[in-house]
Every structure is written in C-alpha cells, then in structure tokens.
Amino acid sequence: MKNTSVRKRGLIFIAIGWALLLIGDRVDELALSQGALVATYALAIASIILLTGYSGQLSLGHSALMAVGAYAAALSTNNLGLSPAIALVVAAFVAGIFGLILGFGVARLSGPYLAGTTLALAVSLPTIANQFEILGGEQGVAFDIGLPPARFGEEFSQYKWFFWICALAALLMIWLISNVLASRYGRIFRALRDNPVAASLSGINVGRLKVVAFSLSAGVAGLAGGLLVMLISGVSPSAFPLSLSFSLLTGAVVTGVYNLKGVMLGGLILVAIPEIAESVVSRIGGSEGFTVALPGFLVSALLILAVVFTPNGPGHLLHKKKH
Amino acid sequence: MIRNTRMKRISFVSTVVVAGAMLLSTVPANAADPGVTATEIKLGITSPKTGTVALSYGKLPGAMKAYFDYINANGGVYGRKINLISRDDKYLPQQAATQTRNLVLSDKVFAIVGALGTATHTKAYVAAQLAKNNVPDLFVNTGFSGFDDKTKYPTTFLVLPSYAMEAKTIAKLIADTPTLKPMPSFLIAQDDEFGKDGVKGFALAGHKFTSAPTLYPQGSLTAALAESLLAGVNAAVPAAAKPVMVLMGTTDSTALILKAAEKLSLTTRFNWIAGSVGGDANTLLALGVKPATIDGAYAASFFPDAKDSTDEYVAQFMKINEKYNKGVTFDNVVLQGMNSAMLTVQALRAAGKNPTRAGLIKAIEDKGSTFASAGLAPLNYSATSRVGYNGYWFGQLNAKGELKPVGGKVTLYTTDSTSATAPVLSTYTRKPLPKNGIPTN
Numbered sequence: 001m002k003n004t005s006v007r008k009r010g011l012i013f014i015a016i017g018w019a020l021l022l023i024g025d026r027v028d029e030l031a032l033s034q035g036a037l038v039a040t041y042a043l044a045i046a047s048i049i050l051l052t053g054y055s056g057q058l059s060l061g062h063s064a065l066m067a068v069g070a071y072a073a074a075l076s077t078n079n080l081g082l083s084p085a086i087a088l089v090v091a092a093f094v095a096g097i098f099g100l101i102l103g104f105g106v107a108r109l110s111g112p113y114l115a116g117t118t119l120a121l122a123v124s125l126p127t128i129a130n131q132f133e134i135l136g137g138e139q140g141v142a143f144d145i146g147l148p149p150a151r152f153g154e155e156f157s158q159y160k161w162f163f164w165i166c167a168l169a170a171l172l173m174i175w176l177i178s179n180v181l182a183s184r185y186g187r188i189f190r191a192l193r194d195n196p197v198a199a200s201l202s203g204i205n206v207g208r209l210k211v212v213a214f215s216l217s218a219g220v221a222g223l224a225g226g227l228l229v230m231l232i233s234g235v236s237p238s239a240f241p242l243s244l245s246f247s248l249l250t251g252a253v254v255t256g257v258y259n260l261k262g263v264m265l266g267g268l269i270l271v272a273i274p275e276i277a278e279s280v281v282s283r284i285g286g287s288e289g290f291t292v293a294l295p296g297f298l299v300s301a302l303l304i305l306a307v308v309f310t311p312n313g314p315g316h317l318l319h320k321k322k323h
Numbered sequence: 324m325i326r327n328t329r330m331k332r333i334s335f336v337s338t339v340v341v342a343g344a345m346l347l348s349t350v351p352a353n354a355a356d357p358g359v360t361a362t363e364i365k366l367g368i369t370s371p372k373t374g375t376v377a378l379s380y381g382k383l384p385g386a387m388k389a390y391f392d393y394i395n396a397n398g399g400v401y402g403r404k405i406n407l408i409s410r411d412d413k414y415l416p417q418q419a420a421t422q423t424r425n426l427v428l429s430d431k432v433f434a435i436v437g438a439l440g441t442a443t444h445t446k447a448y449v450a451a452q453l454a455k456n457n458v459p460d461l462f463v464n465t466g467f468s469g470f471d472d473k474t475k476y477p478t479t480f481l482v483l484p485s486y487a488m489e490a491k492t493i494a495k496l497i498a499d500t501p502t503l504k505p506m507p508s509f510l511i512a513q514d515d516e517f518g519k520d521g522v523k524g525f526a527l528a529g530h531k532f533t534s535a536p537t538l539y540p541q542g543s544l545t546a547a548l549a550e551s552l553l554a555g556v557n558a559a560v561p562a563a564a565k566p567v568m569v570l571m572g573t574t575d576s577t578a579l580i581l582k583a584a585e586k587l588s589l590t591t592r593f594n595w596i597a598g599s600v601g602g603d604a605n606t607l608l609a610l611g612v613k614p615a616t617i618d619g620a621y622a623a624s625f626f627p628d629a630k631d632s633t634d635e636y637v638a639q640f641m642k643i644n645e646k647y648n649k650g651v652t653f654d655n656v657v658l659q660g661m662n663s664a665m666l667t668v669q670a671l672r673a674a675g676k677n678p679t680r681a682g683l684i685k686a687i688e689d690k691g692s693t694f695a696s697a698g699l700a701p702l703n704y705s706a707t708s709r710v711g712y713n714g715y716w717f718g719q720l721n722a723k724g725e726l727k728p729v730g731g732k733v734t735l736y737t738t739d740s741t742s743a744t745a746p747v748l749s750t751y752t753r754k755p756l757p758k759n760g761i762p763t764n
Contacts, residue, residue, distance in 0.1 A: 030428035138515030
C-alpha cells in the first residue's frame with residue numbers, strides 16, 4: 001500500500017512535469033520567466049510549510065537560509081569550477097548543513113524565541129556577508145550558468161532553460177518532501193507540532209527530530225535560494241531582504257501552512273500580485289503613492305481573507321466541501 | 324487512499340491554475356524593434372520609488388517624465404510622443420531584474436533610460452537579457468566604471484562620471500588645498516562598487532588615508548554604527564587637528580553620518596568632503612541634516628548648482644518642473660533626471676525618423692559627445708567609449724544649501740577611471756541650451 005502511494009505520487013509529479021514541459025513550448029518568454037519564478041517561490045514556500053506547518057517551528061528569517069544556499073552555489077561554480085547542476089545540489093547540501101548547525105543551537109527554542117533568532121539571522125545577513133571578502137560585499141558574487149546546451153537548438157531561449165531548471169528542481173524536491181511527509185517522519189513531525197510533551201512520552205527524541213526538520217527545511221530553502229540567484233545571474237545580500245521572508249511566510253499561510261498542496265498557487269500569488277496591482281493601477285489610474293502601496297495592500301488583504309475564511313488553505317476547504 | 328486522491332486533484336488544480344495564468348499572459352510576438360509606433364516611443368525606467376533609497380532618488384522618474392511631457396506638448400520627437408513607463412525596483416536586485424524584464428517583455432519598451440543603482444542594474448542587465456535583445460540601456464545613473472566594459476554591457480551608456488574619477492579629483496582637492504593637505508584624512512564609503520571604485524581612485528591618485536578606509540554595507544548603516552565610526556576617528560586624532568573626512572555614499576547614508584556627527588557634537592571637528600551623490604544639499608536638508616552642519620562642507624559636482632537660477636539650463640528645467648512636476652522641489656536629482664531626459668531626446672532625434680535599437684546605439688556612439696547638456700564636463704561617447712561625463716568641480720556648501728565654487732570660480736578637472744595620471748584642468752565650454760530647452764539636433 002505504501003509503495004503504491006509513492007508510485008502514484010511519482011506518476012502525478014511526472015504528469016505535472018510533462019504538462020509543464022508542454023506549456024513551456026507554447027508560452028512566450030515573459031510567461032516562461034514568470035513560471036521559473038513561480039517554481040522557485042513554490043519551493044521556498046514548501047520549505048516553510050515543512051518547517052512551520054509540519055514540525056511547528058516558526059522561522060521569520062528563511063531568506064537568510066536561502067542566501068546561504070545561493071552563496072554556496074555561486075562560490076562553488078566560481079571558485080571550485082563545479083557545473084551549475086552540481087552547484088545547485090551543493091546549495092541544498094550546504095544550507096542543510098548550516099540548518100543542522102543552527103538547528104542544534106535553536107533546538108531548545110520555540111515560538112517567538114525561535115522566530116526572533118531566525119529573524120536576527122536575516123537582519124544580520126548583510127553585515128555578515130560584508131565581513132568576508134570572498135562573498136563580494138554589497139555587490140556580491142556572480143552566478144552565471146551560461147547559455148542553454150547547444151543541442152536544444154538556437155530557438156531554445158535562456159528563459160526556457162531557466163524555466164526547465166526551476167520547474168524540474170521544484171517538482172523533484174516537492175515530490176521528495178511529500179514522500180517524507182507521508183512517511184513515519186511526517187507523522188513524527190506532526191506529533192512534534194501538535195504536542196511535544198506527548199511526543200516525548202511516546203519515545204520520540206523531540207530535540208533531535210526538530211533539528212532534522214530544521215535541516216531539511218534549510219536544505220530546500222538553500223536550493224530555492226540557488227535558483228533565485230540563477231535567475232538574476234548573481235547573489236548579493238540585498239537579493240535576500242527581510243521582506244522576502246515575510247512574503248514567503250504570507251504565501252505559505254495563504255495557500256495553507258499545514259499542507260503542501262497549494263505551494264504552486266502560493267508561488268503564483270507572489271508573482272502575480274505585483275502584476276495585478278500594476279494592471280489595476282494602469283486601468284483605473286491613481287497617484288504614485290497608490291501605485292506603490294497597492295501590491296502590499298493586496299497581499300495584506302489576501303492574508304487576512306485567508307486567515308478568516310481558509311485558515312488551513314484552499315486544499316482544506318475543498319476537503320471540507322467533499323465531506 | 325482518500326488523501327492520495329485528494330492530493331492528485333489539488334495537484335491537478337494547481338497545474339491548471341499555473342497553466343492558465345501562463346496562457347493568459349501569452350501575447351503575440353512583436354516586431355524586431357518593439358516600442359516604436361507611428362505615434363509613440365515607449366521607454367522604460369526602473370528605480371527605487373519605495374524604501375529608504377527612494378528618499379533620495381524617488382524624484383528621478385518623475386523629473387524625466389516631466390521633461391518628456393514638455394517635449395510631447397511641443398510636438399514630441401519627429402511627431403511621436405514619448406511614453407515613459409516607470410517601475411519600482413525598491414533598490415533590490417531581484418526586483419530590479421523582474422521589473423526590467425517586465426519592461427522589456429511585457430511593456431515592450433524601445434529602450435531603458437536612467438536606470439539607477441549598481442548592484443541592482445548589473446543584475447537586471449543580465450536577467451532582462453538587454454544585451455541579447457540589443458535593448459539600448461541609456462544614461463545609467465551609477466558611477467560604476469565597470470559599465471564602461473562594452474563587451475559585457477554592449478548596449479549601456481553611462482552618464483555620471485565614475486566613482487574612481489571622483490576619488491581622483493577629491494585627492495587632488497586635498498593635495499591642492501593648504502588647509503586640507505596637512506590634516507589626517509579618513510574615508511567612510513559604501514561597501515559596494517561605489518566605495519570600491521572610490522578606493523581604487525584614491526589608490527590611483529596615490530592618496531594615503533591615515534587609517535584604512537571604512538566600508539559599510541549600504542543597506543545596513545545605522546545611526547549607532549555611524550556614531551561609533553565617528554567617535555573612533557575623533558578619539559584617534561589629536562584635538563588640535565581638523566581631520567579630513569571623505570564620505571562616499573548615497574545621500575541617505577551621508578545624512579545618517581552627518582546626523583551622527585550632530586548627535587556627538589562633532590560637526591565642526593572635521594573637514595567634510597562629500598561626493599557628488601552624497602553632497603546633494605537639498606536632499607540632505609530634506610532628510611533632516613541641520614543647515615549649520617553642511618555649512619562649509621566640500622562637495623563635488625559636474626552640474627551647475629541646482630539652486631543657481633542664473634544658469635540657463637537650471638532656469639529652463641525649473642520652469643518645466645514648475646509646470647509638469649507640480650509640488651516637487653527642484654534639486655540635484657530633478658536636474659539630473661531632466662538632463663538625462665534631454666540627452667534621450669537628442670539621442671532619439673539623432674537616430675532618425677525611423678529609429679531602431681541598433682540605430683539609436685550607433686547614433687549615441689557617433690554624435691553623443693556633441694549633445695547639449697547641463698553638465699559642465701564633456702560627454703565622452705564614441706564607438707569605443709561608453710563614458711558620459713568625466714570631470715568634477717568642487718565647491719563649499721553654505722547653510723542655504725548652495726554650492727559655491729572653491730576660489731569663487733568653477734574650476735573643472737577631467738580625468739579617467741584607470742590611469743594614475745592626475746586630473747587635468749578642463750578647457751571645455753558647455754554647449755548653449757537649445758531654444759526653450761527643446762533639442763533640434
């Protein structure tokens with residue numbers, strides 16, 4: 001039964017991948033570029049859902065974990081000469097190790113204390129990055145993966161290449177995460193979230209499993225960070241502002257922090273909101289202040305509506321309707 | 324099993340939503356050079372409209388648009404109206420990349436004009452594939468000398484002199500000024516290409532600071548950090564000396580440091596020298612720096628003083644600002660924006676009645692050095708150079724925020740970004756303002 005579920009899940013992801021591949025051939029470069037960003041944000045949101053929704057640990061500084069992965073990817077191509085594909089694996093691995101070390105430090109913290117610690121990490125990122133010459137200061141480090149392979153032909157654009165990479169990485173990782181969450185570990189994580197004392201009495205090593213969840217989440221965030229800076233060909237501290245952490249957390253809450261099913265929708269919301277806002281402003285007109293404030297207003301409104309009407313996400317709403 | 328079926332459905336819905344969104348945003352392919360129609364030329368700019376940097380540079384796109392509106396009201400460019408689409412990049416690389424890409428792929432602009440920021444625009448240039456699409460990237464508002472690399476940025480034209488040039492001329496000012504030369508000197512600069520270019524310039528000029536330059540991350544300079552930097556220098560220098568304190572940073576950072584000096588009662592302790600970016604007196608005052616603090620501070624510029632209404636360019640731009648940019652105080656940023664807009668109009672005219680992207684780039688290479696502009700330094704565009712202005716003059720600010728030339732007369736020095744050759748006295752004479760500020764080249 002368990003193997004059947006894994007196989008089915010695998011087939012679903014393959015089907016989604018196939019659909020994305022077909023879509024990628026039929027849309028323009030703007031949509032491909034936006035699609036790559038949607039996939040990247042979806043992956044980052046998945047890392048938050050894994051940590052916050054499943055293991056009950058609140059991180060307000062996920063952008064810093066993404067930055068760790070991003071720097072690891074950039075440095076491993078520039079300094080070690082690794083291929084971009086390996087560099088993205090390194091991004092996930094290094095961020096995962098970083099998360100493991102950080103996890104040991106914060107394992108005894110929970111609630112606002114953990115949130116505060118991760119927030120402090122995100123706030124101090126620019127200063128930390130500027131302490132080390134190798135990180136390139138404010139200007140950062142280049143992360144250029146080069147042109148698409150020649151065998152794809154001259155018509156194969158850079159944007160399509162980015163879309164393929166981001167979509168594939170997101171699908172693979174979300175498939176892996178969904179398998180982990182459907183396994184014994186997923187149940188343990190939920191036990192940690194719902195009642196740590198009871199979990200401990202059941203023989204679960206709460207501290208160790210919290211660290212495992214933190215490390216896994218950091219690894220996924222690191223990969224998302226690597227993908228994000230691949231899209232802009234370089235990493236710098238300002239590419240990972242604190243606002244990114246809050247946006248991702250918003251995306252996770254809007255799509256349902258307790259399940260993975262809406263992550264693509266979360267990514268889509270984060271990419272679409274500014275576009276919708278600009279479109280609304282251009283149609284109805286308005287002052288400069290109105291233009292710049294509208295995206296934030298829309299995100300806030302969406303967040304409030306989500307918390308009021310679908311606190312567990314649209315997936316949970318559908319489930320309720322079904323029953 | 325139920326869970327798996329549900330998950331399958333949700334995954335399917337997610338896929339359909341993504342697919343739908345992508346298909347909805349699909350637009351038909353455009354002609355080779357988008358952005359030009361029989362009635363319109365569409366240009367785009369990304370700059371910070373929100374966030375701390377917007378306090379200093381938020382006026383830039385509005386100033387450019389005001390000038391374009393003025394030109395449009397006077398017939399446009401060969402009958403075409405200029406439509407400037409402005410997008411907010413919040414001074415963040417990711418936003419700049421996304422917004423520049425949107426300008427090119429969604430708004431389908433003919434060219435990018437006046438983009439601001441080094442860390443932002445270097446990323447945006449690559450991410451939006453400006454080189455591949457041959458999108459002209461005109462009059463970038465950064466002094467990062469790296470943008471002069473034609474192989475890396477083949478469609479970019481700088482307008483500001485480089486930070487290295489600025490540093491070289493500041494070094495000359497210190498060496499040539501008897502009250503500054505014997506004093507200990509210090510540099511506080513941004514830890515990005517701004518500061519690094521500056522450090523390179525001082526090294527080329529052979530200027531040695533009393534202690535190693537202090538570089539701070541632009542986004543995380545706090546009042547506490549600024550106070551600790553100044554307190555450290557104050558403690559290290561004998562009370563009898565009046566050390567030279569060079570500030571190379573954005574105006575908001577410069578304001579933060581000057582306010583820290585106010586808090587520590589150190590405003591008269593130093594001989595302040597601010598670069599052309601940070602030395603914008605109007606913005607410093609607007610950001611809360613006291614008039615007495617800037618009184619006597621040295622500042623570099625390649626423009627006339629934005630308060631000098633006797634200058635024909637400044638006077639004309641002030642008139643345009645009053646009519647087309649209502650309620651906005653005229654300052655260096657507005658002057659800079661309108662000047663870049665005027666250069667853009669001349670470039671479009673030089674590209675001919677049926678402009679193409681390649682033609683626009685060629686026109687600036689061939690004729691850009693002859694464009695009329697408010698700058699007191701020459702423009703250096705050619706087939707091999709993407710450098711805009713290449714010189715500075717120095718003045719001292721007074722409490723009103725006016726920049727009065729050192730020695731009573733504007734003395735401009737020109738230089739380059741790479742050689743150890745000292746800045747030379749310029750004999751350049753600025754071209755007169757086109758009639759009513761409307762180019763007819």
